[in-house]
Amino acid sequence: MKRLIALAASASLFGCASVMNDSTHPMKVETLTPEGKVVAGAECKLSNDYGAISVKSGETAQVRRSSKDMDITCTTQEQPDAQARAISRANAGMFGNIILGGGIGAIIDHNKGTAYTYPTWIQLIFGQSLVFDRGDEKEGAPVSGKKPEPVAAAK
Template sequence: MFRPILILSACLAATGCASVVNDSTHPIKVETKTEAGQVVTGADCKLTNDYGSTPVKSGETTQVRRSSKDLDIVCKHPDNPDATARAISRANAGMFGNIILGGGIGAIIDHNKGTAYTYPTWVQLVYGQMLVFDRSAEKDGTPTPGTAAVAATASAK
């Protein structure tokens, strides 16, 4: 009875909580719209963070490598100006679990591996605009609302 608990405890201590709970990748759905709000599918999008780039067609969901760094997104379509965005990386529950349970080493491991972080799961880029998507504004079943990058930069000053 105690042996499985002991093995599980040793695993959790040797790795991080988020490493056990979360995959190293995270799903993200990328959609594109015109300024008038018309959805455009099939645009060539590239999602980039410090672990590399992932291609996806707009309207589809892909897996991106988790990271503490933000995710840059660029979507190109021949009939529209580029749509660009930044998805903010936020610490997830696994990181807080490490801190609460005293897993300082686990928190460092999860930070370095990126498993302690999550991006928004659904974003809608708008052609001709640069938007910022923050997971803290995410609601289940709906796209994460984007804010204009200029307004986000101005409010940070």
């Protein structure tokens, strides 16, 4: 019983997601033509509030976790640019903080970004701008990209 109490206290002080998750996670980036043909080797730039990294399409990058969305642009000479936004969502570590009553841990993990995860497999389409939401992820399959919602004009 004492061990359980000590474990719960430790998790609430240090943050469950910080203990459970690295500051990065893998994201597979693929590119397709509008007809659905895979195009490997395109130059892709992934950026969020922690900086930018480059990866060739078809490869898996280690992306920095963040509560902020990630912008992605893939380019190749043969196709118009492929653009995307990857939506970050809270992961199990954040919920662990809430369940164990780790308010301090939740704040720490939110600020460090370790409580969040991007989609782990996306397929951008050249000539399109898509949104990939982590909430739509199904294990073993790429997340389906959606057209961005139109922004309402300010009155």
